[in-house]
Amino acid sequence: MSVLRGLVIFLGLIVAWQALVWLTGVEPYILPGPLAVAGALAARWSLLAGHAGYTILEILLGLAFGTLLGAASALLIAAFRPARQWLLPVLVVSQAVPVFALAPVLVLWFGYGLASKVAMATLIIYFPVTAAFTDGLRRTDPGWLDLARTMGGSRLAVLRVIRVPAALPALASGLRVATAVAPIGAVVGEWVGSSAGLGYLMLHANARLQVDLMFAALFVLAVFAVLLYFTVDRLLRLALPWQAEQS
């Protein structure tokens, strides 16, 4: 049913797009119709696939590093009280600086290759993961903590056995947000300076007025982002079956 609904929404948007092009008679170099984009998609498929693979790799690596770093920071904050006092301000500052403004610096430091984009994606993913997991770790049911205290568990044992599992649903919602924003990090990084990737391809297609190719790249990126989100969402549901049963 949900697949059918998704398909209807998708086709509806395509039809609306085509209708807009026909009704306004807009020039193809401003807004190409879906048929022209489909043509570009078919004709330049291998070029698009190569660049898409590069961007996907950046996104996946960024997700992995951002999640690992974010989860580790949240654990550190939960395990050691001084860590909270020292790390939280750093965290807030890291978000006060717009990540887009940092992109040129990252390219300067890490070069035009993969590393600067992965750094960018990592940075943009780090905050939602850390914030959500920290929040979850702070919201342990006080009843469980009382119980653990009478049972005589050490602080670390309580963290491992009770607080971390209890915070996993919060971490999962952080991961969902991170998955949604990860492509932004990678593509912005590519716009600022790169030699490959969908963002790079779009920039070049734009400069050469290959607007249909540009839209084809955008389409590939959007399809991947949606697929990634639903895959992650599905995996998280499978990993935390008790969460669904609880609600």
Added chain:
Amino acid sequence: MDEPQRRDIAAETGAPVAVHLHAARLSYRGAVVFEGLDLDLPAGRTTCLLGPSGVGKTSLLRLIAGLADSEDGGALPGAAVDQAGRPVHDRVAYMAQQDLLLPWASVLGNVLLGPRLRGEHRQPEIARRARGLIAQVGLKGREDDLPARLSGGMRQRVALARTLAENRPIVLMDEPFSALDAITRFALQELAARLLAERTVLLVTHDPLEALRLGHRIYVMAGSPARLETALDVRDGAVDLPPPPRDPGNADVLARQADLLKRLARAREEMPELP
């Protein structure tokens, strides 16, 4: 209970422990909940604590459990001690009104929570004992189920098994059956009385009948600051009640229930604000 089982418990938990609380004081947001309060829990007996909501029953139980934090961060006056004067807070098992089961852990995992926290859960002896307790509370075959698959009564049975798995001489229970329907509650009172015999139990409840079914001694907590009145003590020569768990149809139990209800109604009128 038969004789071998009785010896079992004595061998497992050692001699029964009496609990004494002397001149206990607790304040909450500047208001004194109680002060100069004395409480005795006889060794190997069940003591019930009745009283209106908000009078401080739970605070008193938490004080004995070592869960009460003083507002100024200092030591709390009147820590509970045993007959030899040693603190008891590290020898209590605690059971709350909510079952406090971990939703991601199986029935067995929940019963083994204490051993896991202390790093003892890999000892085969402890796991074997936990399975035995699950069978004793009537949940044999459900060891691998998640709590979400159990009814409210079953969940509280798991909580009871987890409390027993701690194998502590003192058991503190804060309205453990009050969220259950009447029939389930009746069955669980029976079960708890059987499994907790020979341990020193403090049961906080708002149900006079529950107190009369299970208690060797009953205190009514009333007033502000709160004081304790003894409402039943089986050591009195005047008491001719059968040992717990008592039949709720017993004429003496019913007469005392009516008496206790009136007493609680008076205690409630003493509260500064009626909840």
